[in-house]
Amino acid sequence: MSSVLSALADALPADVLVTDAGIVDAYRRDRALTVQPGVPIALVRAASTEQVQAVMRVASAHGVPVVPRGAGTGLSGGSAAIEGCIVLSTERMRRIEVDAAAMVAVVEPGLLNAEVKAAAREHGLWYPPDPSSFEICSIGGNLATNAGGLCCVKYGVTTDYVLGLEVVLADGRLIRLGGRTVKDVAGYDLKRLFVGSEGTLGIITSATLRLRPPPPPATTVVAMFDEMVAAGMAVTDIVASVRPAALELMDRTAVAAVESVKPMGFDDSIGALLLAQADGGGDEAQRMADACDKAGATYVALTDDEQEAELLMGARRMAIPCIERLGTVLIEDVGVPLPRIPDLIAAVERVARERSTLIPVIGHAGDGNFHPLVTFDATDADATARAELAFDEVMRAALQLGGTITGEHGIGTLKARHLVDQLGPDVLDITRRVKAALDPQGILNPGKWV
Numbered sequence: 001m002s003s004v005l006s007a008l009a010d011a012l013p014a015d016v017l018v019t020d021a022g023i024v025d026a027y028r029r030d031r032a033l034t035v036q037p038g039v040p041i042a043l044v045r046a047a048s049t050e051q052v053q054a055v056m057r058v059a060s061a062h063g064v065p066v067v068p069r070g071a072g073t074g075l076s077g078g079s080a081a082i083e084g085c086i087v088l089s090t091e092r093m094r095r096i097e098v099d100a101a102a103m104v105a106v107v108e109p110g111l112l113n114a115e116v117k118a119a120a121r122e123h124g125l126w127y128p129p130d131p132s133s134f135e136i137c138s139i140g141g142n143l144a145t146n147a148g149g150l151c152c153v154k155y156g157v158t159t160d161y162v163l164g165l166e167v168v169l170a171d172g173r174l175i176r177l178g179g180r181t182v183k184d185v186a187g188y189d190l191k192r193l194f195v196g197s198e199g200t201l202g203i204i205t206s207a208t209l210r211l212r213p214p215p216p217p218a219t220t221v222v223a224m225f226d227e228m229v230a231a232g233m234a235v236t237d238i239v240a241s242v243r244p245a246a247l248e249l250m251d252r253t254a255v256a257a258v259e260s261v262k263p264m265g266f267d268d269s270i271g272a273l274l275l276a277q278a279d280g281g282g283d284e285a286q287r288m289a290d291a292c293d294k295a296g297a298t299y300v301a302l303t304d305d306e307q308e309a310e311l312l313m314g315a316r317r318m319a320i321p322c323i324e325r326l327g328t329v330l331i332e333d334v335g336v337p338l339p340r341i342p343d344l345i346a347a348v349e350r351v352a353r354e355r356s357t358l359i360p361v362i363g364h365a366g367d368g369n370f371h372p373l374v375t376f377d378a379t380d381a382d383a384t385a386r387a388e389l390a391f392d393e394v395m396r397a398a399l400q401l402g403g404t405i406t407g408e409h410g411i412g413t414l415k416a417r418h419l420v421d422q423l424g425p426d427v428l429d430i431t432r433r434v435k436a437a438l439d440p441q442g443i444l445n446p447g448k449w450v
């Protein structure tokens, strides 16, 4: 047994340390299936903060890389294993305490997002951030990627709900940032630095999350268009005058892919499907419907029926796995300023045409955050090369439109080489200096983007 493994075995209970190759193999990848993971030396399924600290003390003493892992649903290769690393899974860290009077939940990272929502609901409260993967992703992963979702257009993303964090640093020290107060400006806002840091600065072992009263019932608007660009125009019009509670877009191929798995009666003629929700009362829903009509929608309907709405939103949430049935997918996560949405859609269509590559588009349109899904046959070398060029070109188009290469999935491994194009050398240099200050040996999720 190597000295690292024997040090881990000395520091941890036997059932926490796993070296069985078959089991470890299941923890090597996330959902960015094009990312080739390395082979870890061990998997640790930590059950407590103390065990996470023990792992980091051993890792820093031996200079061994550690890849933190939530549920492995990430779409950027953030939790993909690195050769010779320890994979540190938080799946057993599942404690939660809801303080209804303070309207907060103190959560451990291994809980699923859906479990946090359910616990809040038992107290008549709501935890809003709702990635489409909410039933399968961990709250730790949400914090580490600053996850977004469907209702974020109105209610904000993960970081907007973080009051406090407990983080284990690379050397095993435990720090506490923030607390339970709604307002707190003591010192730098370091908790925001850790939110979205993708496991490169520390391991989040607990978070104090803000809860809200549940939102009012929503009216759902469903609109169909012949063309995506027309739907994009409806989106820019809607967000200029209404605060939608959700505003989601799917193109022709995405609708057909979902329809083939879960038939809902959408026919082939639909070029784009826009799903919007309004919970602000008044004539919000009607104004959204009017904007769709004005942009040339071929069909617009409104419903207050919760089940029907959930069926439609469920179809949107299924889009990525349904499109993955069509081929290997490189998942984009670009974002643009809202008025540039039609330009982004047009640019994606141009790239798809020029590279003869299928690029279905879905997106949290109200945030200007889109997932063009570059879909190809990985057994065909030429198709793979064209897809890789298309992947790069879509990100470049987003940057040219004043946008970002990632709105919510993070940089991970997949977009690492593009980060400098967005940040520029000076900001990347400062980013690396922050990383070096917190993780001088570079053992936390190294070789990814920082």
Ligand SMILES: Cc1cc2nc3c(=O)[nH]c(=O)nc-3n(C[C@H](O)[C@H](O)[C@H](O)COP(=O)(O)OP(=O)(O)OC[C@H]3O[C@@H](n4cnc5c(N)ncnc54)[C@H](O)[C@@H]3O)c2cc1C
Pocket: 030, 031, 067, 068, 069, 070, 071, 072, 073, 074, 075, 077, 078, 079, 090, 109, 130, 131, 132, 133, 136, 137, 138, 139, 140, 141, 142, 143, 144, 145, 146, 147, 148, 149, 150, 198, 199, 200, 202, 203, 204, 205, 317, 320, 321, 408, 409, 412, 445
């Ligand atoms: C079908 C589908 C739909 C999706 N829809 C959305 C969506 O709408 N919005 C969205 O934002 N994302 C979406 N995602 C992506 C993914 O679910 C999110 O990024 C999620 O936050 C990842 O959580 P996880 O627990 O799976 O994290 P993992 O994939 O395990 O890890 C993600 C990153 O966080 C780090 N990490 C994990 N836990 C910790 C911790 N405790 N401390 C420090 N670092 C940690 C990892 O090292 C890695 O870099 C979707 C994914 C799928 C498969």
